[in-house]
Amino acid sequence: MIAENLNLEALIARWTPAESDLSINVSGLNHFYGEGETRKQVLYDNNLKIRRGEIVIMTGPSGSGKTTLLTLIGTLRSVQEGNMRVLGNELLGASPATVAELRKKTGFIFQAHNLFESLTAFQNVSMATELVGTSGNESKSRIEATLTRLGLGQRIHYKPRSLSGGQKQRVAVARGIIHRPQLILADEPTAALDAESGREVVTIFQEMARNEDCTIVIVTHDNRILDVADRIVSMVDGQIRTNVLVQRNAVICQILNEFEIFRSLTPQAISQVADKMKLRQYLVGEEIIRQGEMGDEFFVIGSGQVDIEIDGTRVNSLGRGAFFGEVSLIKQQPRNATVRATSNVACFILSKDDFQAVLDSSRSFEEELRNAIFARQ
Numbered sequence: 473m474i475a476e477n478l479n480l481e482a483l484i485a486r487w488t489p490a491e492s493d494l495s496i497n498v499s500g501l502n503h504f505y506g507e508g509e510t511r512k513q514v515l516y517d518n519n520l521k522i523r524r525g526e527i528v529i530m531t532g533p534s535g536s537g538k539t540t541l542l543t544l545i546g547t548l549r550s551v552q553e554g555n556m557r558v559l560g561n562e563l564l565g566a567s568p569a570t571v572a573e574l575r576k577k578t579g580f581i582f583q584a585h586n587l588f589e590s591l592t593a594f595q596n597v598s599m600a601t602e603l604v605g606t607s608g609n610e611s612k613s614r615i616e617a618t619l620t621r622l623g624l625g626q627r628i629h630y631k632p633r634s635l636s637g638g639q640k641q642r643v644a645v646a647r648g649i650i651h652r653p654q655l656i657l658a659d660e661p662t663a664a665l666d667a668e669s670g671r672e673v674v675t676i677f678q679e680m681a682r683n684e685d686c687t688i689v690i691v692t693h694d695n696r697i698l699d700v701a702d703r704i705v706s707m708v709d710g711q712i713r714t715n716v717l718v719q720r721n722a723v724i725c726q727i728l729n730e731f732e733i734f735r736s737l738t739p740q741a742i743s744q745v746a747d748k749m750k751l752r753q754y755l756v757g758e759e760i761i762r763q764g765e766m767g768d769e770f771f772v773i774g775s776g777q778v779d780i781e782i783d784g785t786r787v788n789s790l791g792r793g794a795f796f797g798e799v800s801l802i803k804q805q806p807r808n809a810t811v812r813a814t815s816n817v818a819c820f821i822l823s824k825d826d827f828q829a830v831l832d833s834s835r836s837f838e839e840e841l842r843n844a845i846f847a848r849q
Contacts, residue, residue: 501554532707579653767800776817
């Protein structure tokens, strides 16, 4: 099967990037509006890692904090509490020079267009190239080509008052991407666009991410563009509630579907399990769990072999698709055995709370689990 041919060690490396691979690294981020008695918290303990070249779509109801987070990443607001590194620069207490330099490397696409009414489409876009110090014939050709690709070839020298809402939005998109930024922050970039224009915009985003390693964060309610996302982040009441790396989720679902214990779950349920699962690697000889300790995780073996030891004696060996750690969680008792890797092992892991949530949401999963435990006795 396809899943059997996947190199889980390579996937672990891909899904756990080094600090140097990250464009955005947010940790413990809080934010407040107002002062004194009117001070109101709007972001709560947010954590987010985004690697270079990812396209991230941020969803959630109005007022959930999406735009606030986006403007903090873009240095349009100052970080108050927590840490935020963007393109290698810490923004908490960042100097004006650091902020100015970051803005040159960032493309902003605002929902409200923010075009200068006295300037033509070409002139509005050219302001972004002037900001970073590029001009001349190369810049002129790139601006004309970009506006033409976005369907504005006949309106390059029109001023905003002569453009429709969708055309203004496409000018704003061109301005945000024209200087080839390392980071693009877009607030509802396709909301005012028809299907064809919106698809062209996200196709350009994909090309920039793939060819130029540009990181793109999009706040949107537009379900038509979800398919371009590498990562989908959902915010509710000022907090990131879900953070799904789409390819990771798809691969884990594919693998879990091959394991008998998960076959009773609906596709929606198994996707929710995949969202919560960590993937962790253990080296040969490494102790994964220890007899006598209280358990706080449930393990499913994705690849490799482990030995089960009771009081120092090997009693069993488990391989791909087998699971362990559930008895301690279900019975609220210390681990009844030690599990040791006898080869390099990759495990899918659920925390105690997430494991319990799966049990609570799926009676069939609980029955499969108990039947498997009984069969092992």
